[in-house]
Amino acid sequence: GQQLNQSPQSMFIQEGEDVSMNCTSSSIFNTWLWYKQDPGEGPVLLIALYKAGELTSNGRLTAQFGITRKDSFLNISASIPSDVGIYFCAGPPQGTYKYIFGTGTRLKVLA
Amino acid sequence: DSGVTQTPKHLITATGQRVTLRCSPRSGDLSVYWYQQSLDQGLQFLIQYYNGEERAKGNILERFSAQQFPDLHSELNLSSLELGDSALYFCASSGISYNSPLHFGNGTRLTVT
Numbered sequence: 001g002q003q004l005n006q007s008p009q010s011m012f013i014q015e016g017e018d019v020s021m022n023c024t025s026s027s028i029f030n031t032w033l034w035y036k037q038d039p040g041e042g043p044v045l046l047i048a049l050y051k052a053g054e055l056t057s058n059g060r061l062t063a064q065f066g067i068t069r070k071d072s073f074l075n076i077s078a079s080i081p082s083d084v085g086i087y088f089c090a091g092p093p094q095g096t097y098k099y100i101f102g103t104g105t106r107l108k109v110l111a
Numbered sequence: 112d113s114g115v116t117q118t119p120k121h122l123i124t125a126t127g128q129r130v131t132l133r134c135s136p137r138s139g140d141l142s143v144y145w146y147q148q149s150l151d152q153g154l155q156f157l158i159q160y161y162n163g164e165e166r167a168k169g170n171i172l173e174r175f176s177a178q179q180f181p182d183l184h185s186e187l188n189l190s191s192l193e194l195g196d197s198a199l200y201f202c203a204s205s206g207i208s209y210n211s212p213l214h215f216g217n218g219t220r221l222t223v224t
Contacts, residue, residue, distance in 0.1 A: 097166050
């Protein structure tokens, strides 16, 4: 079935470091969403992307809609302890209404 | 606060029982989505409703059913519960456009004993 693969699966970084993660699929997407989930809470929308090649920022976060429309990237600059959590990409594969979620990237920041 | 309200926050019940989870979408949103998240797992899409009609279906078990009412709130019914149904169940809502982003509630944690 349709699947979104995220990498890395998890990462430990030092406070102040930049972080990069990506999301890939075999399907074409017209929308990419990035979410952050804290333990026991619902995912919170970080960034929404709607056009191939689009680059959008939200504070220290920057996300890009891949040119092939089959991938997306999220960067976090100058990480801080509260960036800890699980980051998910999501979107509806072209021609569907189903928003599927990636496997997640678990981020741990060492102070 | 996302504006999406889910009740109850926690539910503990026994195997074989039936429960109902409730979701009120953000004001103005017509779509409601249900997701299941088992421990340390990703979000599995169950079902989507748009303005009262079923729009998309995921890997929802036959023991599970959902509906969206005229006031746009939604209920997810889980019956003949099994231990493996223990999970966080999230509701999300979105606006009119098919690619409007989803906004999530804080979930219902279901524990089946």
